[in-house]
Amino acid sequence: MDWRIPLSDLDYGQEEEAAVHKVLRSGWLTMGEVTQAFEHEFAQYLGAKHAIAVSNGTAALHLACLSLGLGKGDEVILPALTFVATANAILYTGATPVFADIESEEDLTISPDSIEARINDKTRAIMVMHYAGYACDMPRIRELAEKNNLVIIEDAAHAIGAEMDNNKLGLWGDVACFSFFSNKNLITGEGGMVVTDNDEIAEKIRILRSHGMTTVTWDRHKGHAWSYDVVELGYNYRLDEIRSALGRVQLGKLEENNARRRSLTTHYRELFQELVPLVTVPFENHPGISSHHIMPILLPRGSDRNAMMESMKSEGIQTSIHYPPINSFLRYNSYNNSVDLPKTEDIAGREVTLPLFPTLDDSEVEIVVQAVWKSLQSV
Secondary structure (H helix, E strand, C coil): CCCCECCCCCCCCHHHHHHHHHHHHHCCCCCCHHHHHHHHHHHHHHCCCEEEEECCHHHHHHHHHHHCCCCCCCEEEEECCCCHHHHHHHHHCCCEEEEECECCCCCCCECHHHHHHHCCCCEEEEEEECHHHCCCCHHHHHHHHHHCCCEEEEECCCCCCCEECCEECCCCCCEEEEECECCCCCCCECCEEEEECCHHHHHHHHHHCECCECCCHHHHHCCCCCCCCECCCCCECCCCHHHHHHHHHHHHHHHHHHHHHHHHHHHHHHHHHHHCCCCECCCCCCCCECCCCCEEEECCCCCCHHHHHHHHHHCCECCECCCCCHHHCHHHHHHCCCCCCHHHHHHHCCEEEECCCCCCCHHHHHHHHHHHHHHHHHC
16 A cells, blocks of 8 residues: 555665665675674674674574573563564473563553562563663563573664663663564664673574574685584574665664654654543653654543544554554463453553654654544544
């Protein structure tokens, strides 16, 4: 469909084109020196010791779980309100996902109280997801992890550039995972990054991402090695040079683009308060600095969300849902026994995601909010 206002859009230009052309002219497309430069620049940007580029955010999550030794018999506490890849990565290792509730309709991140209630002698890890780019209560969650000897995985797919207490999100856990999918704040189409300050974890991830091999093709091409050993059951989770080149350009635009997202979010809030005050806009006065990845709103209780979204579609405005709770999916029915997630269930049927991207105009935000008002009158 040719959307009048899409949910997300690219901020690509001549710099991205030039970066791709440079890679093509180099004659080297697979993981090499451009990827190494992207990793170095990403780690410097965050203030992390290690950044390891991978093929996508799901691969990042899988490698994070493997690097921490998660497996059969282990339980990992995570939010039900997240993309399914967060839970899938846990299952890939044989561990069991345990779903926790969110804080409130004002704060859609995982609740530390709900985490604490689910900790038992099988719990090995807490996997947080910084919903929409707003920080989870990491000081409290770290306290719980330290008290119970648990590791923390940050799903920071929404949160590149976000901060809490002057520390970038991605630096609060044992390992963190980022996504560069086509709707993210930093876009390479597919791609991801695993970040850690732990040397041992980083080395294991580097080996696992490329078939468990002790050297990679680029090393042999440069004459640094002529053969290799295979020391782990690894995967092909490498990132190619074209996407790394795009990532380097996008990283240079990130701060400005996140600032623009922040301005647009403020404009949305002001308009909703003025025109549609019955709509809840979560995360007002949330601590820290958000990356403002998406623009979630909550419809009034009793609203017909499907009808509202169809009305928006008729106006040419794309909307979405973030997310259907994972425990509601058929594949996860066996993990749904005795799950008590009242806050998640409350907001799950009311959340709608509106367009938000750096090249969105203020006037288009006004069109979107007016369309929301109109849709609620008609349904």
